[in-house]
Amino acid sequence: MRGLLASTGILLISSAAQAAEEKKGMPQLDFANPLTLSQVVWLAIIFFTLYLLLSRWALPQVAAVLESRAARIAGDLDAARDAKAAADGAVAELTAATRKAQAEAQASVSTAVDAAKAEAAVKANAASAKLEAQLAEAEQRIAAARAAALGALRGVAATATADVVTRLAGITAEPSTIEQAVDRALAARAA
Amino acid sequence: MAAEQTIDALGQFKLDTALGPLGASVNFTQSNLMMLIASALILSLLYFGMRPKAVIPGRLQALAEIAYDGIYSMCHDQIGHEGRRFFPFVFTLFFFILMGNLLGLLPFSFTYTSHIAVTLSLALVVIVLTTVVALSIHGLHFFTYFFPAGAPKALAPLIIPVEVISYLSRPVSLSIRLFANMVAGHVMFEVFASFIVMMAAAGTFGVIGAAGPLALNVVLVGFELLVAFLQAYVFSILTCIYLHDAVHLH
Structure with a gap:
């Protein structure tokens, strides 16, 4: 398409150039015209001035804006990175x-439990000691009662034996002999 | 002229003095006036565009920044790290040519890039610059550029002239490409526009038929807009490639 158009254009130029050849030819190739060369001189002046203005004045402005934007983006990214690090630190601290509070709570709970257990053990010990004392006292009382009962039994047995001897043998035994016999029998029974 | 039933396709390229008697006294042409207008447009785009210095750019600032970034990345990609030294030159070149091409599309204006004297001067600036850069960086080692390392010595008589000719033909191809593209487009505009006038003068059927070249010219405007950008781009990217060769020697 482009080649076709270009070749058509060149064809047209050449035919037009031929048509105009009788008159002048292409104005671009008319180097007899002083304007053809003077335009090059002005071109040099204008192009060089444009180059100087662009390279010294206009383009550095664009560069400054682009650089400040790049710096600002980099700064913002750094700030974001710092903020993220701070947030991560806060999360870790939290x-x-x-964890520390949990551990402390756990420790105080177990201390309280231990203290309560110890107190309960002390109370239980005291209670059992009291009970034991009561028990011992009761046993003593029982033993005393039993001894008293046994003492009474000896007297009854001696009287009963004296009566039985008197009725069966018709004799009155010596109370000391009877008491000795009763003691022997009681000792044999106890053994 | 159309009234004389001939097509004067080349009259539009004729140079005249501009700015009245003052311009005439220093041979200041209408071509140079368009150069001044183009330069003023480029400078004001950057000045008014960058004046807000906004972090979030507006439309004009975005345009100025895209212009800067586009040429900057072209220099950086093509030439490498050293490209930033040549960036202002390539920027000037690209926008000087682009504005010349675009302003030339306006009616009653003048296309300074359609003059071989202008394009050849720009191409010579490029070629002199690349040669000076190459000599200043590599010294006499620069001349090995014309004989690639590793090529058989026996082929030297063949390779060296070919390389020298290809090097010297760079400004020629660079200047004629831009010149021919601009001239061809503008000649076609003129020819089709003359057809419109001539057919319209031929009567009712001619008026109806004149819609043809008119439609063609409308399409051609769009096409020439593309060519305006493309040729400015081609000129400056070839400059970058030549500068790359000068900096790196192949």
Whole structure:
């Protein structure tokens, strides 16, 4: 398409150039015209001035804006990175604090439980000691009662034996002999 | 002229003095006036565009920044790290040519890039610059550019002239490409426009038929807009490639 158009254009130029050849030819190739060369001189002046203005004045402005934008984006990214690091630190601190508080709570709970257990043990010991004392006292009382009962039994047995001897043998035994016999029998029974 | 039933396709390229008697006294042509207008447009785009210095650019600032970034990345990609030294030159070149091409599309204006004297001067600036850069960086080692390392010595008589000719033909191809493209487009505009006038003068059927070249010219405007950008781009990217060769020697 482009080649076709270009070749058509060149064809047209050449035919037009031929048509105009009788008159002048292409104005671009008319180097007899002083304007053809003077335009090059002005071109040099204008192009060089444009180059100087662009390279010294206009383009550095664009560069400054682009650089400040790049610096600002980099700064913002750095700030975001710092903020993220701070947030991560805070999260870690929070986690550590939570863990520490949990551990402390656990410790105080177990201390309280231990203290309560110890107190309960002391109370239980005291209670059992009291009970034991009561028990011992009761046993003593029982033993005393039993001894008293046994003492009474000896007297009854001696009287009963004296009566039985008197009725069966018709003799009155010596109370000391009877008491000795009763003691022997009681000792044999106790053994 | 159309009234004389001939097509004067080349009259539009004729140079005249501009700015009245003052311009005439220093041979200041209408071509140079368009150069001044183009330069003023480029400078004001950057000045008014960058004046807000906004972090979030507006439309004009975005345009100025895209212009800057586009040429800057072209220099950087083509030439490499050293490209930033040549960036202002390539920027000037690209926008000087682009504005010349675009302003030339306006009616009653003048296309300074359609003059071989202008395009050849720009191409010579490029070629002199690349040669000076190459000599200043590599010294006499620069001349090995004309004989690639590793090529058989026996082929030297063949390779060296070919390389020298290809090097010297750079400004020629660079200047004629731009010149021919601009001239061809503008000649076609003129020819089709003359057809419109001539057919319209031929009567009712001619008026109806004149819609043809008119439609063609409308399409051609769009096409020439593309060519305006493309040729400015081609000129400056070839400059970058030549500068790359000068900096790196192949």
